[in-house]
Amino acid sequence: MSTITDTTKGAVPKKFKSKKLLIYNPNRVAHTLDQLGLGYFSPIARLVGGDEPKKQLREIVSNTFLPLLAFAVFIGIWGICSQFVVSDSTRIPSPAQTWTAWQGMVDFAEAEKIKEIEYYEANEERALKMEAKAKVAEEAGQTDRVERYNGMAEKFRSKVYQGATTFFDQIGISLITVAVGFLVATLLGVPIGILCGVSKRVNIALNPIIQLFKPVSPLAWFPIVFVFTTWGIEQPESTSIWQRALWTSAGVVTLCSIWPTLINTAVGVASVDKDHLNVAKVLKLGWFKRIWKIVLPSSLPLIFTGLRLSIGVGWMVLVASDMMAQNQGLGKFVWDMYQNGDTQSTAQIIIAVFFIGAIGFLLDRIMLVCQRLVTFEEQNI
Amino acid sequence: MKKNNKKIVALIAYILTAFLGNLNADILDVEKDTLKFGFIKLTDCAPIVIAKEKGYFDDEGLSVEVEAQGNWKELLNRVINGDLDGAHMLAGQPIGATVGFGTKADVLTAYSLDYNGNGITVSNDIWKQMKPNVKKDAAGKVIHPITADSLKPISDKAKSNNAKLKMGMVFPVSTHNYEIRYWLAASGISPGFYYDPGTKQRDIAGFLNSDVELSVTPPPQMPQTLEAGTICAYCVGEPWNQQAVFKKIGVPVTTNYDIWKNNPEKVFGVSAAWAKENPNTWIAVTKALIRAGHWLDASWENRDEAAKILSQPNYVGAPYKVIKNSMTGTFEFEPGVDVRKMEDFNVFFRYNASYPYYSDAVWFLTQMVRWGQLTEQKEDSWYDQMAKKIYRPDIYMRAVEELVDDGAFEDSVFLPAYKANRAGGYKAPSSDFIDGKTYDGKKPNDYVKSFKIGLK
Numbered sequence: 001m002s003t004i005t006d007t008t009k010g011a012v013p014k015k016f017k018s019k020k021l022l023i024y025n026p027n028r029v030a031h032t033l034d035q036l037g038l039g040y041f042s043p044i045a046r047l048v049g050g051d052e053p054k055k056q057l058r059e060i061v062s063n064t065f066l067p068l069l070a071f072a073v074f075i076g077i078w079g080i081c082s083q084f085v086v087s088d089s090t091r092i093p094s095p096a097q098t099w100t101a102w103q104g105m106v107d108f109a110e111a112e113k114i115k116e117i118e119y120y121e122a123n124e125e126r127a128l129k130m131e132a133k134a135k136v137a138e139e140a141g142q143t144d145r146v147e148r149y150n151g152m153a154e155k156f157r158s159k160v161y162q163g164a165t166t167f168f169d170q171i172g173i174s175l176i177t178v179a180v181g182f183l184v185a186t187l188l189g190v191p192i193g194i195l196c197g198v199s200k201r202v203n204i205a206l207n208p209i210i211q212l213f214k215p216v217s218p219l220a221w222f223p224i225v226f227v228f229t230t231w232g233i234e235q236p237e238s239t240s241i242w243q244r245a246l247w248t249s250a251g252v253v254t255l256c257s258i259w260p261t262l263i264n265t266a267v268g269v270a271s272v273d274k275d276h277l278n279v280a281k282v283l284k285l286g287w288f289k290r291i292w293k294i295v296l297p298s299s300l301p302l303i304f305t306g307l308r309l310s311i312g313v314g315w316m317v318l319v320a321s322d323m324m325a326q327n328q329g330l331g332k333f334v335w336d337m338y339q340n341g342d343t344q345s346t347a348q349i350i351i352a353v354f355f356i357g358a359i360g361f362l363l364d365r366i367m368l369v370c371q372r373l374v375t376f377e378e379q380n381i
Numbered sequence: 382m383k384k385n386n387k388k389i390v391a392l393i394a395y396i397l398t399a400f401l402g403n404l405n406a407d408i409l410d411v412e413k414d415t416l417k418f419g420f421i422k423l424t425d426c427a428p429i430v431i432a433k434e435k436g437y438f439d440d441e442g443l444s445v446e447v448e449a450q451g452n453w454k455e456l457l458n459r460v461i462n463g464d465l466d467g468a469h470m471l472a473g474q475p476i477g478a479t480v481g482f483g484t485k486a487d488v489l490t491a492y493s494l495d496y497n498g499n500g501i502t503v504s505n506d507i508w509k510q511m512k513p514n515v516k517k518d519a520a521g522k523v524i525h526p527i528t529a530d531s532l533k534p535i536s537d538k539a540k541s542n543n544a545k546l547k548m549g550m551v552f553p554v555s556t557h558n559y560e561i562r563y564w565l566a567a568s569g570i571s572p573g574f575y576y577d578p579g580t581k582q583r584d585i586a587g588f589l590n591s592d593v594e595l596s597v598t599p600p601p602q603m604p605q606t607l608e609a610g611t612i613c614a615y616c617v618g619e620p621w622n623q624q625a626v627f628k629k630i631g632v633p634v635t636t637n638y639d640i641w642k643n644n645p646e647k648v649f650g651v652s653a654a655w656a657k658e659n660p661n662t663w664i665a666v667t668k669a670l671i672r673a674g675h676w677l678d679a680s681w682e683n684r685d686e687a688a689k690i691l692s693q694p695n696y697v698g699a700p701y702k703v704i705k706n707s708m709t710g711t712f713e714f715e716p717g718v719d720v721r722k723m724e725d726f727n728v729f730f731r732y733n734a735s736y737p738y739y740s741d742a743v744w745f746l747t748q749m750v751r752w753g754q755l756t757e758q759k760e761d762s763w764y765d766q767m768a769k770k771i772y773r774p775d776i777y778m779r780a781v782e783e784l785v786d787d788g789a790f791e792d793s794v795f796l797p798a799y800k801a802n803r804a805g806g807y808k809a810p811s812s813d814f815i816d817g818k819t820y821d822g823k824k825p826n827d828y829v830k831s832f833k834i835g836l837k
Contacts, residue, residue, distance in 0.1 A: 088608060088630045108694065122436060152408050155442055160415065162446035164695035230462045238417035238446050244464050326451055326459070336449050339422050339601035340698030341624060348694070 026051045037368045093347035101347030109166035119161045127156040160239045165328045167348075171355060174318055174329035177246055178363075181253025182314050188254070189261035189310070190303060194291060196262070197269025197299070214259040218252045218317040222324040225251035245327040252321035257314035264306025268299030300374040308367035315360045330356055408442040409668075409783065412659040416443055416666070419450040419459060419468035422601050422697045423618040424704055425495045425647045426469040427687050428673040428729060430696050435676065437669035443662070449695070452599040453552040454484075461486040461652055466659075467666065469494060470650035476745045477554030479771050482754045487653035491663065491776035492670045493741070494647040496734040498707070498727035499557055499637040500622035501564060503532075503614040504607055507546075508632040508715070510535050523719060526639035526815060529568035536570050540592050549598040549606060549615035553587065556646050558595065559748040560637045561616035565593065566834040567816040576753030578836060587752065607631050618646070619707040619727065620699045626713045627703050633714050638725060642813035643732050645741040656773075667780035671735060672789065678730035684708045733797035737777055739806040740822025742768035747825045751835035758837075764825040774806050 026049025030042035040063055047056040075095055082094035093101065134149035165173075196203040229248045236242055272295050280290045322331020334352050337345040416438075420426035429447055432438050438445040450456040450468070457474055459465045461484065475488035503511065514531035516524045539546045550558040553575075562572040573591025576583050588594055598606050603617045608630045615621075616637075625631035637644055649670055656663050676683055688708040692701040706713060710724040728734045743764045749755045781795050801808075810821035820828050830837050 088628050090605070090628075119439075123439065126439065152442065155408075155414070159439075159442075159444045162415070162417075162444050164693075226458075235463045237415050238466075239415055239444075244462075323451065326448075326455060328448075335451060336422075336698065337694065339449070339451075339599075340694055341601055341604060342698065342700050344700075345694065345698060 035372045037365045093343050098347040098350050101344055102351050105167050109168055112163050112166050116161045123156045123159050127153040170329050170333045177250045177329050178314050178318050181250035182311050184254045185258040189258045190265050193262040193265025194269050196266035218256050218320045221252045221255045245325045248325040249321045249327035253314045256317040257310040260309035261306040264302045268302030269295055272298045304371040304374050308371050311363050311367050409661045409665045411662040411665050413662050414443050416466040417446045419448055419456045419465040425498050428494050428670050432669040432673035434690050437672045441665040441669050467651040470648050471555040472645045472648050473554035473745045475650045475771050488650050489653050489656050490648040490650045491773040492649040492667050493645055493735050493737050496643045496728040497638045498646050499618050500633040501616045501635050502622045502625045502631040502633045504631050507613050527634045529565050529570055533568050536592055546593045547612045548593055548595050549612040550595055551600050557616040560640050564640050571834050574753040576756045620703045623703050623706045626716045640815045664779050668784055674730040674735040681709055736798050736801050737772040737774050738808050739768040739772055740808040742772045743822045743825050747829050750829055753836050761826055
C-alpha cells in the first residue's frame, strides 16, 4: 500500500537497503500497476510471483483475446461497410485502402524531408552564384555591388525552409495547442473554483455565469475568441509555431474545458472536512495558509477528477476549433482532407480518427495516473 | 601572375553565372523575406503554387509558405488581420472589401492570377429536364453555348409550385455569383437582389424579388452539397465541375468562357497596410508570380506537370485525372457524351491575363450596383477612382521592368502589357458576352442601364 508514497517521499536509499523491499511481492506490484492504469499487466505480475498461476493465465488470455476478437469483428464490419456504403461521389474506404493511405502519408512526410534538404542545397547554389557575381563585380571594381551580392549570399544561407505541414507535425501542433489551452484553463479554473468553494457568496454570484457558458459549443466560441486574439496577439513570423491561429484554437479549448475543473474544485473545496477547518481555526492559520495547508490537499482528488474531465473535453473540442481557426493541427488535417474530396482522403481521415482516439486515450491515462496518485496520498493523511 | 589568377577566377565566375542561366535575377531589397500566403483548393491557385514549387519565390530571396484556407471569408479575414501576407482571392474580394460590401478594409491587387476557369453544373435530374429544351445540331449534338433559356420553364414551374430552385455560388462578391446571375438574367430568370430601391429594403442574402435562391457554399463542398440535394445547380471553379462529372452526380452546362470570353477570375490580393510596409516585397512577389504565370502558359507539358503538383494533398488534393482535364484544355460536359477541347478554358498568361486591368475592376463594380450590393448609383468618375485605388498595374509594370532588366525575359514577352499600359489600363470595348451586350469600362453607367433585369 505504501510503495508510491514511500518512494515519493525521498527516503529511497535507506529503504533500498532493507531486505523487505527487495522481496518480490506480486500483490503489491499488481496493485501498483492497477493504480497506474496498467491493469492489463497485473495478472502477469501475479503470475511471475507464482500467485494462482491458472487463474492468472485465464485472465491474461481473456484480457488479450477478447479485445482482439472484438477488434477483428470491428474490422470485419468495416470491410463489409466499405463494400456497401457507396454513393456516387464517395465511399467508405476498405481497411486495405486505409492502410495504403497510411503508407502514402508516411511517404509524403519522407518526401517533405527530402524536399527540405534539397531546399537548403538549392539555396546554397544560389548563394554560390551570388558570390560568383560578387567576384565578377570585384573584378570590375564595383565595391558597392560586391557588398550587396555577398549580403545576398549570406541571406540565402540564412533562409529557413517552410514546407508543407505533415501529419506528424500536425499531431505535435495539436498537442501543443491542447497543452496551452488546458494549462490556461487550469490556471484560471482552480483558483476561481477555490474561491467558489470557500465563499458561498462568490459561488452564488458566479454560478449563473458558469451554468450559462458551460454548455456552449466550441463552434460558437470561435468567432469571439478570434476577435480577442486578433486584437491581443501579434502575428509572429510564419516559421514560428506560435501562430495566432494556435492561440485562437487554444483559447477555444480553454473556454470549453475550464468548466469541469472549476466545478469539481469548487465542490472539493466546499466539502472539506469541518474538523480539519476547526483545527485550522485552533491553530489560528491565516487565510492563505489555511487554503494551502488544509483546503487544497484535501480537495486534490476532486480537483484532479476535474482536470481529467477537462483534458478529455479539451481534446474532444480541439478538432472542431482547429477546423475553425485554421490552426495547423489535426482538425485542419481532417478539414483539408475532407475538402480534397477523394476516396484516398477519406481513408486518411480514418487514420486521423485512430490517432485522435489513441492520443485522447493516452492523455486520459496520464491524467488517471495523476488522479490515482493524489487520491492515494490522501488516504495516508 | 596575380593578375592572371584574378582573370581566371573572374572567367570561371562568369561562366558559372552564364551556366546558371535564367536564375541570374538580381534581388530587390525586400522588407520581409519570410511570408505566408493563403489559397483555396481550386486549380487557379496554380501561379502561387508553381512560384513556390519551381523556386521562383526563392530566387527573389523570399521564403514562402502556402497554406490552404477553409473558406473565402476566413481567407479574407486573415489577410486583413495580418495572419497571411497575401492570398489567392476572388477578383471581387479586394473590390468588395474596399467599397465596404461585407468586411470593410482596404485590399489591393497588382496581379491577376487567371482568366476564365469556372463552370455551371446542374444536377442529373435538372439536366434530364433541361436536355429536351437545348438546341441540337443535325447529328443530335448539343449546340454550345447552352443558355438558361432551357432552364426557364423548369424554374418557372418550380416557382409556381412555391419551391424555387436552390443554387450555389461561392461568395457574395465572387465572379461565380455575378456569372451565374448574368447567365440566369440573360434568359429572363431573376436571380434576386440585395436591395430594393422601391421599398428601401436590404437583404444580405440577396433573395429579394427572385425566381431562384442563390446561396453560398465553399467550393470544395459543392459536389457533396449537390449530391445531398440541398442545391440543384452551382457555379464554381475547377476541379469542382469536373469532379461532378467524374463522380457522375451532375452535368456542367456552360463555362464562364461562354458567358464572357476571357473574364477576370482570381487575383493575388494583399492588404493596403501590408503593401505600404512592404513595397519592394510586393514587387518581388509579383515578379515570381509573373514567371509562374508565364511558365504555366508556355506549354501543355507544363500544364500537365502543374496538374500533378496541384493534386498533392497539401494543394488542391483532388485526383490528378480530374485536375488534368481542365488544366490541359479539355472540358467534359455531359459525362462521356460531350467532351470538348477548350484551350482557353483557363488562361494564366496569354491574352495578357496576368495584367490587372482597371476595366476589369470596373466590371465588378457595375455588377455590384446592378444587383444592389451597392445601393447608390455612382458617377462614371467614381468607378475610375475606385479601380485605380484597388488595382495597381504600376506595381505589375515595375515587376516587368525588373524581370527584363534581370534578363529573365525578352522585352517582347510583355508587349501586350506595355500596350495595355499605354491604353491607360483599360481594355477596348467588347461584346464577348452571352447576351451580346457591349461593355466599355469607361462608360459603366451606360452598361448598368443596358440590362433588362437589374437596378438602374
